[in-house]
Amino acid sequence: MAESKRGPQLARAVSKGLALAGAILLSACATVVPRGPAPAPDRPAVQKPRPSRGDAGGVIAGVPQDAERNRVALLVPLSGSNAGVGRSIANATQLALLDARSQQVRITNYDTAGGAAAAANRAIAEGAQVILGPLLADDVRAVAPIARRAGVPVISFSNDVSLGGNGTYVLGYAPSQSIARVVTFARSQGVTNFGGLVPNALYGSRASSVFLRAVEQAGGRVVSLQTYDRAPAAVTQAVMRMNKDAPFDAVLIADGSATAAAAAPLLRRASPSTRVLGTELWNSDRAVATQAALNGAWFASVPDNLYRQYAQNYRARFNAAPYRLSSLGYDAVLLVVRISRDWRVGSAFPQSRLRDADGFAGIDGAFRFGRDGVAERALEVQEVRGGTTVTVSPAPTRFDD
Template identity: 70%
Template sequence: MAEAATVSQRAKVIVRGIPGGVSSPRRIAGPVAVALTALLVSACSTVVPRGPSAPPPTKAPPPSTRPDVGVEAGIPRDTARNRVALLVPLSGANAGVGKSLANATQLALLDTKNEQIRVTNYDTAQGAAAAAQRAVADGAQLILGPLLADDVRVVAPIARRAGVPVLSFSNDVSVAGDGVYLMGYTPSQSIERVVDYARSKGVTNFGGLVPNALYGTRASTTFLRAVEAAGGRVVALQTYDRTPGAIGAAVTRMAKDAPFDGVLIADSAGTAATAVPLLRKTSPDMKVMGTELWNTDSGVAARPALNGAWYASVSNGLYRQYATKYRARFGAAPYRLSSLGYDAVLLTARIARDWKVGAPFPEARLRSGEGFSGIDGAFRFGRDGIAERALEVQEIRSGNTAVVSPAPASFGR
């Protein structure tokens, strides 16, 4: 079960030397009551002038020795389970997705009935470095998260010094490696997959629209390489700022190279839906292609402009079952990215079968190459620490999506 991070601020009192904990009041009060009675009788007695002298007052027995009480800072130690830390934003602007990830890990623990690992939540919105330091101090042997690449950069050196691997939910490949593994969906794999599929369907002359941002820079590099590797040609590639009218201006600049067989729009489904009607004025028969970003938009199929478009992503088959179970337990729909938290726990639970309690996390198992399976399908970590995923290609058809190229059942060697 997941614990709130505030538990780490309460002290744990450990009683040593007394079986069953602190002695009951009766066991302590008995000798003390006798002592008090003797003292009171002695204090109230008077001297008798005749007869033998009164006996000297009985000395009270020494007070009962209190048990040696040690106070241990942090959360209670668990000698039966390995401790795993979940570092996600639980407050602030990204609290929604962070809490959804936390709920997903809890659901995975319940579904697997795992009793070998214990997941504790830490809020990165209050400071990723502080969260990582608390997690390490509390005995975490594996970190799930953080969500944001900037937080990964802060957490990684802290975890590395402690010998704790990091399974991040980021998709920024620049933070991977040296003990950091990325669970996030990377745009490069999605673009390569959809370009290969488009080429197999006869698309030869490609155009591209990418935003002026880090995502767009990496997407354009991957796009150029993927088209070349597939035997096609990129006849136009335009960038744009995310400002009103900017994408329309980019489409206008592309017009001189029209028509295109297919155009990749490496942005959200909403932005793509704005650009497509403008593109069709010069290339009415073109195929529209998107990236993994479209799979995080629950309303992607409801955009008429995208009818017939292709995009590559992880499979949604098992995700739909998971979303139903999540909604029944937590009373709300999950964020699409929350499946990363669920799959991270499935992976950990699988490795935990051979993970001795108290021992370091067997990091080599992550790089074994055999791969793992979860809600989002099969995946495995490469030497660079990036999750290679088996992706399917979906087509938008009149308000729904249909799989036109299933994800491969296994990875090629």
């Protein structure tokens, strides 16, 4: 959730956030939830919640009729191939409004499946003062210039850091931060010699640059860095090349858990005690904990403790498990609700408030937007252990200025 933190401790901000949206803590016992998406409902419309607490501002489709509340547009895919995750985000925003009991914000949903630019134009024409979304990087690129001309900030759910700035904010989980965090932790545990396996793609190229820089800054050494294509035997060939440079203490595999699990046994043939390192991709990968070959692997991600409680609440209201990314929608709404306390109805959204240096606290932990418009996050390090994941390095309680 997105409660502003003005004290020095981000932990206090989390406490304040929980007080604002107390419904997320109705149960003290968290259940284990799927890391991946739940099956998408057959109906294209956003699911309506079970009656609870009355009208808390509401989420509607079309032109909002309430002129006494600040207007927020949610741009996500509500139809087409990405409708499942889009609807889950939309449900999460509704849940956030209900939990916050906000009387100052009204959210209107706009389907980006028919064109993100058209959805943005319509939202702005209908009075939107801030845009939440879109989800996909290409959609953000289409929406950003439209919103910029209208003076409407965009809080996107993409993780493409190149999109940040000029009124566009990137709330998604940046791979660079995850890699830097796990490398720093590994170095603190005595890892000196690192290896890297990265795919031949934009993600892999960016991961390589971050990885090399992170190892250097941590005082380690990159023994070998290998790339691979998506061909069936490509990873095996890359590992064989890497093993010529063995031994290494840890190897970053910048890919999903299935690829990492296939590579891990091959790596250990040359370096039996090597530690596998993953990226933020593993946090939304429902199979990561079940991959026996990844037992002992480390990866950095947003904290999961509050998410589990949120997921329990989501299930109770919508009778389905949420997509992991839906928490971005929840946190974005609570952020807007917090700022709305100082946002006069009918006036421009106070964009400067997004740059609070102390940051905000959310379901996904503490975060703050930098000058580049990218959300800097306080990440934890998790270890795959015995069919589950456990936290071995908690998220920091404060940002280093």
